[in-house]
Amino acid sequence: MAATVPQDNNPPPATQEDFEQIFRYPTLDKMLALHWRDFERFIAHVFTCAGYHVEDVARDFFPEGPGVDLNLYASRGASKPTARVEIKRWRQPLQLDHVRQFIGTLRLAGDIPGYMVSTGGFADRALIAAEMASSHLKLIDGERLLRYIAYVGGSRLNGTFAGKSVAPAQPLSPAWLERGDAFAQRTARPPRATRVLTVANIKGGVAKTTSALNIGLTLSDLHHQRVLLVDLDGQASLTRSLPREALPGASRTAPPEPDTVSVADYLRGEAPLASLVRPTRFPNVWVAPAAQDLYRLQIAGADRAHLELTLADALRTLTLTDSASGQPVAPDWIILDTPAGDTFFARAALTAADHILIPAYPETYGAFGLDATLQLVRTMNALTANTDQWRSRLLGCVVTRWKSGTNANANLATLKTALGSAGIRLFQHLIPLDERVETANRGEVAGARRSLFRLSAKPGPAAQAYDEVVKEILAYAH
Amino acid sequence: MPTKPRTAAAPAVTAASAARSIAFLLSVDDANRVSLAVLLAATDEIEQNSRFAARVRAAYDLLPPSKTPRPARGSSRKTDAEKILTSSLTPIRHVEGREINLAAPLDPYFLLEVYGAHQLRDALDLFPLAKLKEGAEAVMERNPGTKPTSKSSKAAVIDYMVRYVADKA
Numbered sequence: 001m002a003a004t005v006p007q008d009n010n011p012p013p014a015t016q017e018d019f020e021q022i023f024r025y026p027t028l029d030k031m032l033a034l035h036w037r038d039f040e041r042f043i044a045h046v047f048t049c050a051g052y053h054v055e056d057v058a059r060d061f062f063p064e065g066p067g068v069d070l071n072l073y074a075s076r077g078a079s080k081p082t083a084r085v086e087i088k089r090w091r092q093p094l095q096l097d098h099v100r101q102f103i104g105t106l107r108l109a110g111d112i113p114g115y116m117v118s119t120g121g122f123a124d125r126a127l128i129a130a131e132m133a134s135s136h137l138k139l140i141d142g143e144r145l146l147r148y149i150a151y152v153g154g155s156r157l158n159g160t161f162a163g164k165s166v167a168p169a170q171p172l173s174p175a176w177l178e179r180g181d182a183f184a185q186r187t188a189r190p191p192r193a194t195r196v197l198t199v200a201n202i203k204g205g206v207a208k209t210t211s212a213l214n215i216g217l218t219l220s221d222l223h224h225q226r227v228l229l230v231d232l233d234g235q236a237s238l239t240r241s242l243p244r245e246a247l248p249g250a251s252r253t254a255p256p257e258p259d260t261v262s263v264a265d266y267l268r269g270e271a272p273l274a275s276l277v278r279p280t281r282f283p284n285v286w287v288a289p290a291a292q293d294l295y296r297l298q299i300a301g302a303d304r305a306h307l308e309l310t311l312a313d314a315l316r317t318l319t320l321t322d323s324a325s326g327q328p329v330a331p332d333w334i335i336l337d338t339p340a341g342d343t344f345f346a347r348a349a350l351t352a353a354d355h356i357l358i359p360a361y362p363e364t365y366g367a368f369g370l371d372a373t374l375q376l377v378r379t380m381n382a383l384t385a386n387t388d389q390w391r392s393r394l395l396g397c398v399v400t401r402w403k404s405g406t407n408a409n410a411n412l413a414t415l416k417t418a419l420g421s422a423g424i425r426l427f428q429h430l431i432p433l434d435e436r437v438e439t440a441n442r443g444e445v446a447g448a449r450r451s452l453f454r455l456s457a458k459p460g461p462a463a464q465a466y467d468e469v470v471k472e473i474l475a476y477a478h
Numbered sequence: 479m480p481t482k483p484r485t486a487a488a489p490a491v492t493a494a495s496a497a498r499s500i501a502f503l504l505s506v507d508d509a510n511r512v513s514l515a516v517l518l519a520a521t522d523e524i525e526q527n528s529r530f531a532a533r534v535r536a537a538y539d540l541l542p543p544s545k546t547p548r549p550a551r552g553s554s555r556k557t558d559a560e561k562i563l564t565s566s567l568t569p570i571r572h573v574e575g576r577e578i579n580l581a582a583p584l585d586p587y588f589l590l591e592v593y594g595a596h597q598l599r600d601a602l603d604l605f606p607l608a609k610l611k612e613g614a615e616a617v618m619e620r621n622p623g624t625k626p627t628s629k630s631s632k633a634a635v636i637d638y639m640v641r642y643v644a645d646k647a
Contacts (some may be wrong), residue, residue, distance in 0.1 A: 025574045291628065324490045367580045374578075404608055409558045411580045413604040416562050418578040421592040428563045 014038035019045050022152040024375075026387065028119055028142045032089065039089040043117055044070055046149055047085070049156040051171030053078070053307055067105055068114070074171060082171070083113050098124040103133050115140055117176060140174055147382040148174050150390075154379025155304065173256050176305040180351075180384040183309050187316040189354055195477065196316055196334045197395075198353035202376065203369025206342030206361045207400035209237045210437055212337040213444075214463075215357075217451045218470040219403035220284040226333040228277060228320055230288040233339035235294035241444040242280040242287040256447040262291035266314070274315045274328065277321070281449050285332070286320050294345065305383065307344065312352035342376055350380040353393055355477045359431075360397040362411040367418075371399070373423070390416040395476050396425030396471055403433045425476070444471065562604045570594045584613035585641045595644035602636045610635045617642050 014034055019042050022030045049472065053073040068174060086102050088094060106114045114137050116122075121141040122130070130139045140148065152172055159166055189195070199212040200466045212229060219225040229341055231238040243256030259278075266273040277288050315336060319328035335347040336448035350356060360370050381390040396418060399412065420427050440452040452463045459467070488618060496518075497509040506512055524531040556564070571593045574587070586598070593601045601612060607630075614626055614635050626638035 021575075073524070082486075116521065191610060364579075364581045367578045371578045399563075404557065404559055409562070410606050410609040412559055412562050413609070414580050414582075414584070415578070416565070416567075416604065417589060417592060417601065418565065421571075421573040421588070422578075423569070425573045425617065430559060430563065439479065 010263060014042065017323055020276070020456075022063060023049075023149060026146045026149040026153070028146065031119055032091065034089070036089050039119075040069055040087050042130050043085070043087050043287065046152055047072055047171075050148075050152045050173075051156075051363070052082070053079070063086075066286040068109060072171070080110070081112055083115055084109060085115045085117060087114070088118045088120070090118060093121040093123045093459075094118045094126055094252045095123050096125040096129055099129045099137070099139075099255040103137055106136055111136070113137065117145060118142070119145065120151075136359075138174065142437070143386050144174070144177060146387045147177050147385075150378055150382035150387050151177070151380075152383075153373060160374050172305060176383065179305070179309055183313055184384040187313060192330075194318075194332065194334055196336065196352050196354045197339065197354050197473070197477075198336045199359065200338045200350060200356060200373060200376075201358050201360065202338075202341055202347050202373045203361070203366050205318075206339075206359045206366060206369075207431065208359050209233070209235075209241070209337050210441070211357070211359045211398065211400060211466075211469075212335050213238055213241050214437075214452055214466040215470055216285060216333070216335045216475070217453065218466050219333055220282060221451065221453055222467060223470065223474070224284070226259070226284050226286075226320065226329070227333045227335060228286045228288065228318060228331040229335045229337065230263070230318070231337050232294065232345035233288035233290055233337055234292050235339065236262075236292065236294075238337045239287060239289040239291075241441060242285065242289075243283070243445070243447050245279060245281055246447065249381065254447075256445075259289040259291065262289045262293065264291050264293035264297060267294075267297050267311075273277070273332065274319050274321075277318065277397060279323070282451065288318070301376075304344065304347075308348045308380075311345075311348035315349065315352040338430060342372070346376065347380055350377060351383055355473070356394045357473065358397045359400045359403055360415070362399055362408060364411075366414065367411075374424070391423055394424060395473060398427040399430035401433050404428045427472050429465050429472060431465045431469065432461045434460050436460040437462050491505055558606075565595055565600065565604060567601055567604075570597075583616065584609045585638045586617060587614040589613075590643050598644045599636060599640050602639060603632075607632045607635065610639070613639055 018034075018038075022042065031042065034042060040056070040058060044056055047054045047070065053076045055071040055073065056069070057071055058067070058069040067086065068084045069087045070085040072083045072085060073080075074082045077229065084106060086105075088098070092409060094116070099122065102114060102116050106112060115136070116130070116137060117140045119142045122139055127139065130137050196213070199208050201208055216227045216229045220227045220395050228328070229238060230241065232366075239259060239262070244259065246252075246254070247257060260273060261276050263273070263276060265271045266276060273288065277286050280284075295347055315334065318331070320331050321327070322329045336352065338346040338349045358373055377394055378387070378390045381387070381393070385392075397415075399415075400460060402408070415424050436452060436455055440450070440455060443450055443455075452466070453459050455463075493513065494509065496511040500516055501504050501507065501509045501512045511543060518532075519646045520534065571592065573588070573592060587604065589601045602613070605613075610632060611629060616630070616637050618625055621642050624638070624642060625627060628634040
């Protein structure tokens with residue numbers, strides 16, 4: 001394999017740590033800086049992390065000229081490869097001849113489909129040839145490779161525990177990126193009018209639910225928007241804060257009737273998602289309720305990409321039922337409340353998002369969670385968009401539960417600097433610690449109709465802050 | 479009744495003490511009420527009597543200026559948090575791969591990298607003194623034999639870091 005990038009002839013081999021660095025922040029420059037042998041090893045490592053059993057055959061079958069570099073097997077015991085891979089770490093695009101030769105090689109080597117990885121991309125005629133042979137050959141150019149690495153890097157699960165593999169039953173194929181592109185195109189805004197806002201943070205207790213709820217209530221109450229809140233957290237706090245309308249004749253002090261259906265029913269295939277949406281006691285606010293079952297519906301594995309895209313598609317296109325006409329109508333906003341942790345629900349919600357808001361608590365442990373959350377945003381972005389777009393849907397971080405103090409102020413300054421250095425916005429308004437939030441929560445859970453904004457004639461500090469945060473959201477969200 | 483003109487140059491003359499004097503002279507008890515009464519009467523007299531107006535103006539000119547009242551917290555004065563959140567600092571480059579660690583000591587060299595020499599002072603000013611001292615420690619390690627002129631002054635610590643981090647860059 002010709003190395004067109006000038007290199008030492010015998011540099012020390014790249015280490016696992018070098019590979020992890022590339023995994024964490026993949027760039028073409030880092031890969032082009034690898035020796036071509038290390039680049040092949042790295043690509044083999046990527047496919048291994050994706051769940052394939054990888055066989056390095058570069059020098060076994062075709063040592064001269066273009067040939068197969070890797071065989072990919074769906075599992076260790078499989079007799080036939082699922083796919084073959086040729087790898088080119090070049091700056092120039094591969095030409096038609098290269099692609100034709102590889103197609104020929106694949107046919108000779110058992111007619112098994114193949115991937116051609118080229119950091120330099122492909123010339124137009126090569127792309128046309130590959131399109132004509134699409135059942136046999138998929139091309140992975142530099143940008144697609146970065147996306148695959150970013151998505152696999154944030155999704156991998158391998159190794160064994162107690163003799164059982166913890167790896168996915170099926171590997172994560174690069175083909176999922178095409179499905180991601182199709183999802184993004186099919187549900188693009190415009191023409192879709194509804195905006196999807198995902199409120200996410202891997203760290204718990206940072207006021208995700210409080211923020212999702214109060215942003216939703218601000219949008220509906222003060223900005224006259226139709227808002228659908230979707231509770232994706234098995235804790236179901238959002239659901240409890242938006243109880244059902246009281247039954248006719250029910251006592252004013254009777255506790256609200258619990259929900260009998262939830263998003264879990266949709267995930268079990270028992271009901272369409274739109275059928276689970278119900279009104280709340282607040283005008284222009286609807287909810288798709290959660291239940292504890294969501295805790296048990298943790299999904300991982302190759303089916304993960306399929307299910308993440310399926311749920312994201314369902315969320316983006318969710319409708320309400322107009323009470324007058326009985327017809328489905330699109331809400332102005334869908335707000336997704338996610339659970340803590342790197343979960344299937346958070347991943348799907350980030351995929352569905354047009355806008356992402358990260359509530360953050362400026363203290364030491366909270367910041368570590370913020371780091372992991374930003375990594376997750378990068379991972380899920382890669383499923384549907386180029387890696388350099390990962391910030392484009394991220395509105396930024398909003399500080400919550402704020403109480404001033406020497407440590408708090410120092411942490412805030414550090415957070416501002418850290419986020420600024422990463423190109424991420426810190427909202428100019430923060431949500432102060434305010435006992436009225438708990439007053440409102442208690443009332444809402446009991447079925448009251450007074451939100452945080454209506455507890456008194458003059459809104460309290462947290463209510464005013466949420467109003468300002470929503471103004472910032474509307475200014476930043478296009 | 480005293481005939482010697484009163485003067486505003488008399489030591490420690492205050493509105494309250496002047497009001498008490500007038501109350502004494504008029505044999506009334508409520509000094510606050512008599513203050514208002516005097517002001518109302520004086521308003522009419524100033525409009526009609528130019529000599530009286532001149533006397534008031536002369537006394538005004540002799541009095542020391544009032545102290546400028548400190549704005550109440552929460553009105554026009556920004557809190558530390560507001561100062562941080564609304565600062566106009568603009569990163570000049572993005573730095574990938576750096577963990578967000580609020581417990582880490584302040585790194586003025588990182589601030590230089592992110593904000594540039596022209597914004598370093600403003601970036602440092604966002605931090606409280608305790609955090610700035612952490613940054614100064616790092617600079618002192620790199621520049622043995624140097625130290626801020628005062629470690630208890632935020633301005634001095636910032637000056638020191640700007641001098642040895644930005645100016646030497």
